[in-house]
Amino acid sequence: MNDVAASRNSPDRTGTPSIDSVSLAIIEQLQEDGRRPYAAIGKAVGLSEAAVRQRVQKLLDQGVMQIVAVTDPLTVGFRRQAMVGINVEGDLDPVADALTTMEEVEYVVMTAGSFDLLIEIVCEDDDHLLEMINKRIRTLPGVRSTESFVYLKLRKQTYTWGTR
Numbered sequence: 001m002n003d004v005a006a007s008r009n010s011p012d013r014t015g016t017p018s019i020d021s022v023s024l025a026i027i028e029q030l031q032e033d034g035r036r037p038y039a040a041i042g043k044a045v046g047l048s049e050a051a052v053r054q055r056v057q058k059l060l061d062q063g064v065m066q067i068v069a070v071t072d073p074l075t076v077g078f079r080r081q082a083m084v085g086i087n088v089e090g091d092l093d094p095v096a097d098a099l100t101t102m103e104e105v106e107y108v109v110m111t112a113g114s115f116d117l118l119i120e121i122v123c124e125d126d127d128h129l130l131e132m133i134n135k136r137i138r139t140l141p142g143v144r145s146t147e148s149f150v151y152l153k154l155r156k157q158t159y160t161w162g163t164r
Helices: 003-008 021-032 038-045 049-061 092-100 126-137
Strands: 080-088 105-110 117-123 143-150
Touching: 021 038, 021 049, 038 049, 080 092, 080 126, 092 105, 092 117, 117 126, 126 143
Parallel strands: none
Antiparallel strands: 080 117, 080 143, 105 117
16 A cells, blocks of 8 residues: 555544545445455455555554445344433433443433433334333433333344445
């Protein structure tokens, strides 16, 4: 990788990695098929297999992307998903940190608006969901209130937004 390309993939002043167009093209290739061979990606983006391998490793190391198997929760035994809005008294960080340690919590977002935090949880069934909300989330110090939005049907879920 030349110095110009290296600097375009280096963190900016805020510490956020800046990504050049070639790295974005690599990400797009992997979003279409996470098992696509590096040689095929290299051909599509104009790099050697070794250069693609290096860039992918750097993107992984920087936390820019992950390569994972995405499942349909219903087919692997998780029959209940919900979005939970949480209002917090005081500092959000301790509550957000505690939520990130819970295996059932898929993501945690600090928000502006009606809720301080939004989380998505994936549970085995309604009893598991109730236990999560009543015994684990509402009992966290600082949690003032919760509002649950139970998923009835998932209509769209994509992971291609990262390069538009």
